[in-house]
Amino acid sequence: MVKASWGTKRTCQNCAARFYDLNKSPIKCPKCGRDHDREDFVKVRRGRASAAATTAAAAAAAAAAAAKAQLAKAKKVEDAALEEGAAEDTEADDAAVEDTDDLADEAEDIEVEVEVDDKGDGDR
Secondary structure, three states: OOOHHHOOEEEOOOOOOEEEOOOOOOEEOOOOOOEEOHHHHOOOOOOOOOHHHHHHHHHHHHHHHHHHHHHHHHHHHHHHHHHHHHHHHHHHHHHHOOOOHHHHHHHHOOOOOOOOOOHHHHHO
């Protein structure tokens, strides 16, 4: 039988031992000796969302869905326009390709000077 003088049964957050707080402050674990405040044992609970917040979230979700639908419709129109102009664009792209043959010749002409240090070879 639990006596009122024993206080509240607690669980130590350090060693997980169960003990009665004996209505003392600070609460001290008899097993590990850690001091606890009363606030250490209070569970933080999240409240329910208010009706206004729920309504605002629903409105935001509806607006996002409408915007997504509008973007999908605009993309379909853009894709159709791209398909019509695709044949014309390939000819223009072929003409715009740069001739890279002379770039390879320039890469061969680059000289790099490397300084050799003879003193460091014996240290290895």
